[in-house]
Amino acid sequence: MTFDYDLFVIGAGSGGVRAARVSAAHGARVAIAEEHKVGGTCVIRGCVPKKLLVYGAHFAEDLADARRFGWDVPKCDFHWPTLRDNVLNEVDRLEGLYSENLERHAVEIIRQRATVKGANSIALADGRTVTAKTILIASGATPVVPDFPGAEHGITSNEAFHLEALPKRVVIAGAGYIANEFAGIFHEFGAKVTLVNRSDVILRGYDETIRDRLLTISMMKGIEFRFHASFERVTRNDDGSLHIEMSNCDPVDADLLMFAIGRKPNTEGLGLETAGVELDDKGAIVVDSDNRSTCPSIYAVGDVTNRVQLTPVAIREGQAFADSVFGDKPTKVDYENIPSAVFSHPPLAGVGMTEGQARNRLGTVKIYTADFRPMKNVLAGRNERALYKMIVDGQTDEVVGIHMIGPDAPEILQAAAIAVKARLRKEQFDEVVALHPTMAEELVLMK
Ligand SMILES: Cc1cc2nc3c(=O)[nH]c(=O)nc-3n(C[C@H](O)[C@H](O)[C@H](O)COP(=O)(O)OP(=O)(O)OC[C@H]3O[C@@H](n4cnc5c(N)ncnc54)[C@H](O)[C@@H]3O)c2cc1C
Numbered sequence: 383m384t385f386d387y388d389l390f391v392i393g394a395g396s397g398g399v400r401a402a403r404v405s406a407a408h409g410a411r412v413a414i415a416e417e418h419k420v421g422g423t424c425v426i427r428g429c430v431p432k433k434l435l436v437y438g439a440h441f442a443e444d445l446a447d448a449r450r451f452g453w454d455v456p457k458c459d460f461h462w463p464t465l466r467d468n469v470l471n472e473v474d475r476l477e478g479l480y481s482e483n484l485e486r487h488a489v490e491i492i493r494q495r496a497t498v499k500g501a502n503s504i505a506l507a508d509g510r511t512v513t514a515k516t517i518l519i520a521s522g523a524t525p526v527v528p529d530f531p532g533a534e535h536g537i538t539s540n541e542a543f544h545l546e547a548l549p550k551r552v553v554i555a556g557a558g559y560i561a562n563e564f565a566g567i568f569h570e571f572g573a574k575v576t577l578v579n580r581s582d583v584i585l586r587g588y589d590e591t592i593r594d595r596l597l598t599i600s601m602m603k604g605i606e607f608r609f610h611a612s613f614e615r616v617t618r619n620d621d622g623s624l625h626i627e628m629s630n631c632d633p634v635d636a637d638l639l640m641f642a643i644g645r646k647p648n649t650e651g652l653g654l655e656t657a658g659v660e661l662d663d664k665g666a667i668v669v670d671s672d673n674r675s676t677c678p679s680i681y682a683v684g685d686v687t688n689r690v691q692l693t694p695v696a697i698r699e700g701q702a703f704a705d706s707v708f709g710d711k712p713t714k715v716d717y718e719n720i721p722s723a724v725f726s727h728p729p730l731a732g733v734g735m736t737e738g739q740a741r742n743r744l745g746t747v748k749i750y751t752a753d754f755r756p757m758k759n760v761l762a763g764r765n766e767r768a769l770y771k772m773i774v775d776g777q778t779d780e781v782v783g784i785h786m787i788g789p790d791a792p793e794i795l796q797a798a799a800i801a802v803k804a805r806l807r808k809e810q811f812d813e814v815v816a817l818h819p820t821m822a823e824e825l826v827l828m829k
């Protein structure tokens with residue numbers, strides 16, 4: 383049987399773009415469908431624009447601190463439309479680069495929605511049907527919006543990058559990655575921020591002491607938290623602002639309500655049932671360790687499989703798929719010791735086991751911590767302490783986890799993650815001479 387393509391990819395995000403490009407480089411005839419913009423969540427409305435806003439927001443602290451370092455900083459005003467438009471222009475530039483890169487590798491970009499119409503058939507929004515020997519679903523995930531009266535007044539991270547004006551009062555639902563990152567962004571821009579969460583746990587999965595430190599610093603800065611609260615009703619006040627009613631706490635008036643309560647796999651209406659592709663109870667595509675679904679000709683990578691919702695993981699899965707299926711080089715993704723970070727103010731990052739996980743899994747555990755005020759914060763008169771924590775297997779001396787919060791924590795942790803992945807021992811950290819004066823030197827000075 384002949385097919386129009388060797389590979390048809392649905393979704394030009396982190397996983398899909400990598401899979402398409404590498405498969406084409408291996409000699410496959412590839413098409414990729416994208417219903418929004420080439421680049422996907424990370425480039426268009428995730429990691430990249432978010433990080434640029436984090437940089438923009440951090441100037442609020444830098445400008446204030448600069449005075450203690452002798453700079454005569456006049457009263458500074460922040461102009462949101464300038465930052466917003468510059469960020470959106472950068473996103474457009476990157477979208478162009480991603481498209482060019484695909485075209486350079488002879489990948490055909492089909493700019494419309496595509497759905498599955500059988501094991502080897504794809505229906506395009508323009509009415510055409512095309513065929514492919516292999517189909518890769520890389521359709522990502524979409525923000526969850528809760529169901530309660532007035533929920534339609536809220537936005538998600540998708541809209542946050544396009545706001546007409548900066549809100550003065552923001553309520554954010556959730557206390558995970560997006561909630562804490564945007565709490566920092568809006569707070570630094572001068573908004574009054576309230577995080578509303580149904581439990582009292584922020585950033586589940588991160589080390590407890592590090593999470594507690596972020597909570598303490600966030601509260602010190604003036605970010606408010608409402609725990610054990612769930613939304614009951616949102617109505618619009620006469621002045622256009624929102625009146626938000628919740629269980630377990632007083633109502634709050636705000637100019638913006640943002641939902642950051644998780645992202646659900648994009649499988650709705652994708653036609654997967656026509657090919658017998660099994661979904662789990664969260665709607666994620668069930669795949670084996672080769673990224674193959676229950677239909678042998680259909681694979682899936684990235685957020686749509688709801689394994690680890692991070693860009694570098696989607697990219698690795700896309701690469702492994704392409705190398706295995708079209709490169710004659712069977713490859714499996716290694717999910718051990720994936721580093722991750724939250725770009726809050728200050729940021730936190732971690733790799734490997736948390737203290738709690740290590741105590742449950744290992745016989746004996748040694749914990750080393752460095753709790754210090756970074757030199758720059760001391761001179762700036764900024765009462766924010768950094769905290770680094772190292773988790774060591776008491777029997778083998780192996781460093782099984784590193785967790786940190788403080789300036790540049792994600793930058794420092796990326797390097798430290800190499801040592802954890804390489805299963806280095808605490809003794810080997812101790813053998814390294816400190817690089818002074820840095821914050822990272824604490825990693826080799828922990829006693
Ligand atoms: C606000 C925010 C910040 C984030 N920050 C970080 C971060 O700092 N670091 C990090 O590692 N991760 C971050 N993430 C997560 C990261 O963006 C995702 O894990 C990653 O983009 C997943 O890649 P993917 O290829 O699975 O899907 P996506 O990048 O979401 O791509 C899927 C693409 O498929 C398209 N599509 C869907 N259905 C169809 C269809 N039927 N037809 C055609 N096209 C379709 C979509 O339009 C989309 O472009 C963030 C996410 C958000 C929302």
Ligand SMILES: NC(=O)c1ccc[n+]([C@@H]2O[C@H](COP(=O)([O-])OP(=O)(O)OC[C@H]3O[C@@H](n4cnc5c(N)ncnc54)[C@H](O)[C@@H]3O)[C@@H](O)[C@H]2O)c1
Pocket residue numbers: 528555556557558559560561563578579580581583584585586612642643644645690691692722723724725
């Ligand atoms: N820095 C990064 O790497 C980064 C940044 C942003 C997003 N992401 C990825 O995107 C994913 C989605 O981010 P997210 O922040 O939306 O999800 P999340 O899973 O990090 O956090 C969800 C939060 O919402 C709460 N919640 C869940 N259901 C709720 C409900 N019905 N009502 C009220 N609260 C509820 C949870 O308790 C939790 O605090 C993350 O899991 C992460 O993988 C990564």
